[in-house]
Amino acid sequence: MLNNIEGIYRNGRVELTEQPTDTDEGTRVIVTFMRSNEIDLASQGINKAQAEILRSHLATFADDWESQEMSIYDDYFTLKNGDFHR
Known part of the structure; x- marks a missing residue:
């Protein structure tokens, strides 16, 4: 059974935002660290209105950029630098 609970990593420990239910003490867990989707606009030199x-x-450009044909560019810099080993 999988049970997803959000948490925050602080001082080498994960603090859960809620207590798991129906979970025995000592149950193994998998922790996945996610990067925030938020961008510090000020560090990019723009404000919220400019970002919008x-x-x-x-x-x-979204439809073109996300099309299957554009996947050819996924490894562009690696291939450009001559690293053809995968």
């Missing part, structure tokens, strides 16, 4: 404008302008 930029997002709307770039949205027109």
Whole structure:
């Protein structure tokens, strides 16, 4: 049985946001660290309004960029530098 519970990593420990139910003490767990989806706009030199404008302008490229044909560029820099071993 899988039971997903969010937590926060602090001082070498994971603090759960809620207590698991129907779980025995000593049950093994898998912890996956996720990166935040938030971008520090100020560090990029833009504000929220500018980011919204930029997002709307770039949205027109989304369908093309996410198409299967674009996967050829996934390893572009590796292949460009001559590392053809996979």
